[in-house]
Amino acid sequence: MSYRVVIGSVLLLLSSFASAQGPAPAISYTRDIQPIFTEKCVACHACYDSACQLNLGSGEGAARGASKIPVYDGERSKAQAPTRLFYDASGKHAWQGMGFYSVLDAQGSQAALMARMLELGHKTPLQPNAKLPEDIVLGLNRENMCAQPAEFDGYAKAHPREGMPLAVTGLTDQQYQTLQRWLASGAPIDEQGLAPSAKEAMQVLQWENLLNAPGARESLVARWLFEHWFLAHIYFEGGEPGHFFQWVRSRTPSGQPIDLINTRRPNDDPGTQVYYRLWPVQGVIVHKTHITYPLSAAKMARVKTLFYSGDYQVTALPGYGPGRRANPFETFEAIPAKARYQFMLDNAEYFVRTFIRGPVCRGQIATDVIRDNFWALFQAPEHDLYITDPAYRGQATPLLAMPGQNDDVGSVLSLWLAYRDKRNEYEVLRRDSYANAPAPSWSTLWAGNDNALLSIFRHFDSASVTKGLIGEVPQTMWLFDYPLLERTYYQLAVNFDVFGNVSHQAQTRLYFDLIRNGAEQNFLRLMPAGTREDFLDDWYQNSGKFKMWLDYESIDDDKASALTLDEKDPKRDFANQLLSRYGDLNARPDPINRCDGAYCSRPNIDPALQNAEQALSGLVSRPAAGMRVIDLLPEATMLRIQAPSGKRVFYSMLRNRAHSNVAFLLGESLRYQPGLDTLTIYPGVLSSYPNFMFNIPAEQVPAFVAEMENAKDAHRFEKIVERWGIRRSHPQFWQYFHDQTQYILETDPKEAGVLDMNRYENL
Known part of the structure; x- marks a missing residue:
């Protein structure tokens, strides 16, 4: 298939084994089974938040089976072993050594667990388009029961209407019979891994050669690039539709099979020589983990210009460890800050998606620290003191370390207070330094491409990021400078361990609260002097005022802005001028939500x-x-x-x-x-x-x-x-x-x- 996500072709695939005459041909997992899973199962069984960790997006996931241990657990006192599909084990027996149990194997005279779950669902169909019975619990509040084969009878007795697929229109008779025949025959899996096309393989080699080039400078740049690409679903210019790749660290160089270095985090000590490799993303593409990033000849030229030109030197390579994870500004200080920031700005939507849509399937660890809708803007590098002023950068860098590396439960409060105070010391430095800088103007905002204006919407325990300014003028806006963008990315993407304990997760969430406050304060520098405290009072009502006193540094409400804004409603006037000035960069005009005339619809449509x-x-x-x-x-x-x-x-x-x-x-x-x-x-x-x-x-x-x-x-x-x-x-x-x-x-x-x-x- 051109796209593994084209659901419309599933039924055509299913018909390939049906025959009115003669014995039925052997069932193929790839041809017959995975399309059924893709159509009826993957929507619930993918990534870490799949029920019972049963991932049906690939043969490897189906063979791995299920586990009673949930990945998302904000209360565990000890970090648990990671169970990343394709990363932390390979093959059914290896996974069973990590506590998984088979859903495909028959148990003596009993059919496989999947067969019995499917039978339970098939014999109790739902009333068409009726509301479900209240006793069927859905959503993230559903208890993760995860019955093992020996527990199925008890489960079926207690939950007679909760077979599979759960609480949804089920399998067709033909799909049901196909799956049951496959399970009865021992559930053979003939899946072949996705392989790059010849054109893709050539580009893979070119990029691997770039990141694995010898030399201290080349090695440091490659490490920084890998840490900023590890979540990306890479696609190539002229590549095959539906083909995506991921950067990984391997013990083996290009041309040899990848020998994966599967550390918990992408910046943990690899313990050996590292080769950066691209391997194809396997299994069905699911939207929640699909954070795309393009690589092309133009992108390679851009990377070479930013990082491999100039006369800067790298005399020694930094090591690994908690200190290096905590402060990437120190770890990578030899690479020009302007290059690092500009690289992130070029694909700002990707980077904001990594920490707003993530981490890894669910953003519930951090989403309650953001408003339900806001706009994100970026400070131009030439107006960022961290980029332009070496003395300021030298003072700021030691203050930009982030918590979460020490997950001792008993030290949460002391760790939090230490990092809060360090961050607030940085905010004082920033506030006072920018008070002596030229007043912010429209040129303060980066306007390099259509990544410059982003809209974020929170959906309680998930969130989305989209290019362009969507919706009514929001209550708050964020302005990222380089220290803020890089810290947010490292805190919520690189350094975040979804398998970590309550201490790690609490420290991550608490520091993100400071990040949000910093982004809001950065934006308020654009508002007229004398109005900024009023905005903060609106954004931090009631108990928020106590939090402002307790944890946040005070804002500069005296230094004038160079923007000319309507005194009655400066934020709305700013938004209107922003839309007017940067209309060419606004990827998604929005006449439905911001109707300014008689016509509240898009032109040139049906x-x-x-x-x-x-x-x-x-x-x-x-x-x-x-x-x-x-x-x-x-x-x-x-x-x-x-x-x-x-x-x-x-x-x-x-x-x-x-x-x-x-x-x-x-x-x-x-x-x-x-x-x-x-x-x-x-x-x-x-x-x-x-x-x-x-x-x-x-x-x-x-x-x-x-x-x-x-x-x-x-x-x-x-x-x-x-x-x-x-x-x-x-x-x-x-x-x-x-x-x-x-x-x-x-x-x-x-x-x-x-x-x-x-x-x-x-x-």
Whole structure:
């Protein structure tokens, strides 16, 4: 297949073994089984947050089996052994040595666990498009039961309607029979690993040669590049559709099979000579882990210009260890800071995605420290004192170390206080140094390409990043300079250990709170003097004021900005001028949410869709106090709207929860301001985790909007769900669900991947 994520071809593959005459041919895992898993299982069984760690995106994952140990556990006192598929073990027996148990093997006279789970689900089908029974618990609050084969009978008795696929329209009869025949025959797996094309192999070799070039400078640059690429799904100019690659460290050089160095973190001591290698991403591409990055001849020229030109010298290579992880500014100080920052700016969307969409499948460790929607901007390198002033850089670098390397539970408070004080010392240095620098102006903002303006939306325990300025002018904006961007990336991507203990995770979360505050304060330097404290009072209401006094450094509210802004509403005026000045960089104009005239739809689209967008604009940017239905909506709802022409468009309807502040680790619900919640509606799939979907003919969108406006209670809202909703039990649920992936494939093919349905709600 050109794309492993094209769900529409699955049924065609399934027909290849069916025959009305003669004995049925042998079942092939690759041809017959994986397409069924991709269509009906991967949406719940992928990455670390798959139920029972059962990953059905590849033959290796299916053979590995399941585990009772959850990966995401914010309360464990000891770090646990990592269980990364393709990294930490290989083959069924190796995984069983790490506590996994088979779901494919028959147990004496008993069928395989998967066979029995599928049978339980197949004999208890759901009532079509009806709301599920309340006793079926869904979502992240579901208890991770993970019955072993010997425990299945007890599970089936206690949960008779919770076979597989769980609480969703199940397998077709043909799919069910195919899987059962395969399991009964011993579940053979004939999967072949993805291999690069000849053109890709040539580019792989060119890049590996660059990163493995001899010399101290070359080695240091390669290490820095690897640490900034390790999460990327690399694709090549002219490469095969659906082929992606990952950077890994190997004990073997190019031309030999990769001998993986599987340290917990990408910057842990490898213990041997390192060769940086590119290996193909195996298994089904899933959207939540699919953070793409392009490599091309132009990118290689750019990397060489930034890092391999100039006369800077590297006289000694730094070692590894906690100190080196804690402060990458010291570790890589020999590489010009301007080169490091410019490299990150060139692909800023990628870097912000690594720590906002991640880490690794779920961002719940850190998402409660950010607002539900905000815009991110970047400081131009020529206006960043860390880049331009060596004396300032020398003073700042020792203060930029980050916590989380020492995970002693008993030392959490002392470690946190030490790093907080060090960070605040840096903020004093920054505040006072910038007070003596030229006043910020429009040239302070980097405007190098369409990565310069980003929108972030939080969906409770996940988040998304998109190029362009989407939605109404948000309550807060962030301004990244180099020290802030690099620290955020290292704290939440490079140094974060998803298998770490409560101390490590708490220190990570607490320091990210300081990062958010720093980004907000950077932005407020652009606002008029005398207004900045008022903004902070709005952003840190109630208990937030105590947090400001306790943990944050005071802001400079005296040094004037060089921007001329409306004194009555300077932030909104700033946003309007930003949109006007940088319109060419704004990748996604947004007339639905920021309608400034009679026409609130995109030009040059199907007239029926224009009318639909015009109607949808009536739902956005209105507080929930005046539109009660917002209280009943989940975080990320998808609207599938189809015109009479047959063209369909997906829109994301995002609920933006308002908070008095987001400054504390616990008690988020106590800081909700539900009457101030709003909706953002924008074309495209802006979440890896859709919570629900409505399928609406374009001509019915005005009726849908009217019903939403009049839905004052749960009963009225349920009528909307019954008319237009695609419930988990809908007979065509999978067709509609995977059409989201197909839509991404059509509109932005490099980003396509199977979406996650673990958070799809029972409305």
